[in-house]
Amino acid sequence: MSYHQAEYDEPLLNQFKSGSTYRVDSGHDPADLGIPKEIVRGNLNLPDVAEYDVVRHFTRLSQMNFGVDVGFYPLGSCTMKFNPKFADQITSSHAFRDSHPLAPEEYVQGNLRVVYELQEYLKELSDMDFVSVQPLAGAHGEFSAILVARKYFEDTNQPERTEVVIPDSAHGTNPASAAMGGFRVVEIPSDSEGKVNLKALEAALSEKTAVFMITNPNTLGIFDDQIEKIAEMVHNVGAVLYYDGANFNAILGRTSPGLMGFDIVHFNLHKTFATPHGGGGPGAGPIAVKSKFRDYLPVPIVGLKDGKYFLDFSAKKSIGRVSGTIGSFGVLLRAWSYIRYHGADGLKENSSIAVLNTNYLKKKIEGKYEVPFYRLKKHEFVLSTSNTGRRAADVAKYVLDHGMHPPTVYFPMLVHESMMIEPTESVSRQDLDRYAGILMEALDESPEELKNRPVNTPVTRIDEVKAARDLKVRW
């Protein structure tokens, strides 16, 4: 299959001169409105474009964009699975879409039922006790969880707990979230198998430790079978064990953070539960806790009493609000739809197939590329291009020319020239075989030839240094 992305020399929106055609009841004379003269606006310089030109402009732009619906998108740690269209349709229903966030509970029982049931689903899948759906993305969930832990240690009078321990394989958001919460970050190395180095962990843990943040399986796709021991070590020093749920798609129905001994968890609904990633967002990052931390959760959560759903503000030591509303309801509704569709069995099957695809693709390319940490992998695996004499970035550009999306490159940082591949469950064997073929064919090109890739895209290699030097970030 050959591939050429659409290529337009698309003008910027402010270059269109067709003039707005959209009909608005324009009211009367703004001069009569009583706006204090000190704050009356002068010039309003906005694009003035006919609706048909706006739609054409964005349609053309969309054709210069690669998405899950265009082709295989195994971007590691991002879980780019198929986003079901029925969820889009459900979300666009008037009764959901036009409900106001401040509407009294009695008028929005349907919305509250969705949130309540989603809370129940997440509890059951994770074996945790309470859920707050308020955080608006994975990193926001991490930050909320850090605030919950912080409040807990304040409340239990343990001000000395100022450190958060994080393995070197962690997502960058983990240390960033911990630092935002005012904690000092202590990074520990992985062991030779890519798992938590227990000696390093033991050395790092102390009465100063507030939280140990990990994801399991980790960003190398490795399930850490020492997890019970880790939980024991963390709990023995009185610290909180935090689960970064970015990789939850690997283990649905097989194990859970609750069973593994985690205290606080975040979920990435846009990853595990297939809500569309929207070119970078929106996502949603609910958190779940064991009972001990219930009183610190962001409020409100949704409760059910006498057949009526209600906003529950009863968590007396709550950290309060982490965002303006109950949460990103449209995203929550899509995740609810996805879970209702698949049910327990479907979710488990999806995980199983995602893991099968990962190990299949890994075996296909092993030998050509080095795959460090030889173990069974879960939802993703990491290869290194070091042994090939080629840069990961260059191989990625070769992939672009063949109508599929490259893996995540240069992450995790503990592997040189890394490519992190997460196929998810929504890809055929045919496409996995093709992908393996493309990765191997890339090696038929010399390192110099690869530098000229991509060529089938609207632009060739981009000068990022110039972008950072010029900092032209607007017209």
Place this chain on the structure above:
Amino acid sequence: MLPGEGVGSLVPNHAVKTKIFSFGLSQFVPRQDEVNSMIDFLGLHSLDDLFSEIPSSVRKKNTMIHGKNSEYAVIRDAENTASLNAFDGYTSFLGSGYYDRIVPTSVDSIISRSEFITSYTPYQPEVSQGLLQALFEYQSVMSDLTGMDVTNSSMYDGHTALGEAVRMAHGVNGKQRVLVPSNISSTKLSVIGNYAAGINVRIEKYKVSNDTGYIDMDHLGSLMGDDVSAIVTENPNSYGILDPNVSRVHEIKKNALLISYFDPVSLALVRPPGDYGADIAVGEGQQLGIHLSYGGPYLGIFSFKREHMRKAPGRLIGETTDTNGKRAFVMTLQTREQHIRRERATSNICTNQALMAIAALSYLAILGPNGLKGVATSTMENSRKLRSDVVSLVKGSKAPFSGTNFSDVVLRLKMNEEDLAATLRKNKILGGIPLNRILSEPDQNRAHDFVFSVTEKTDQSQIERLVSALEVA
């Protein structure tokens, strides 16, 4: 066991029972023979073998969720659930930061494009030029609207944008006091408090006049000192009032940063933050072509002065060229961000609201400057009518603040909260949120103050319906 029936579930499977025609394991996974051949290829016996390293002590025995449902059943189920929402036929005067505005159908059409909605952060810019150009345009349009130098490519919502602004101000000047208006909402104050939990700042309130609803400049001035990191202003504020004093704050701000929280639609008519010396301007973008959806997804607008760019949170798209000298766009200044800088990043934000930014951009483009002015003008005419009709026709009512309203109108009524709620329910009206429920500092003297909000959608008959409901009560 019938399809759709689980072994037992915490959540009832209230879906319509339908036969599931199963061509594979499910809609999203391949056929069984393909699965088997892949298992063979790996030298395994079953899918279970893929999870062999999970210790038996932590294996999940069962998941108490119902079984599979068909797409049709899920849609029907969702429709039934939606029908529990009971606001149809009601007239809504709910607002307070989130507004039921007209969303041009083209906006929904644009953000439904598969290539946009199913893509992710443009880590591979060569196949993401469409999204990158759209976000560059968003940054540009929003900078023009706010009168600011630079706008990032989105934050989660207005509240978190405000929280990040307070953190950024501290990152710029390292000072310890943040001054916020006394009438700031409890929700905003809570979010600011959480975002500031990890930095050494103290939040203090300056007074807002009980008569005009304007910033008390004398009191704000008396609080100023060299240790102030940021002054937060709101326009319109929690009283719904457009405040001329926001334009004077920069005169007394010393080394503090001025953080302006704005209403993006109001900026069609109201002087933008960049025009009165704001260092950071933040706002809730929901009104710009984004449906209410009971709380999100929304859009945090985050604009700032160019000199502070390296301290800013969030993604920035920059213009550059490709190897052939052709114009191209790419994420830039990524060294501020968590995936590179980790614990030294300016923020932990990764996933943002890119799709909602495209919604806001296309909304502004479709309306154009005159369309946006029309929306703002109609809104203000409606708020003025609502205010004057209630005050003149409903005995014993008054508008406690003399200042001009934008969308939100505070009305002081004779009746108490319970009676108002009963009256509104009887007349199928939503709104009239007690002001004390919004404010972070409830006030005994405001027990009869209620907030009613309008948009360009509000029509005369709806205002008349409200007035007659209040008249009779």
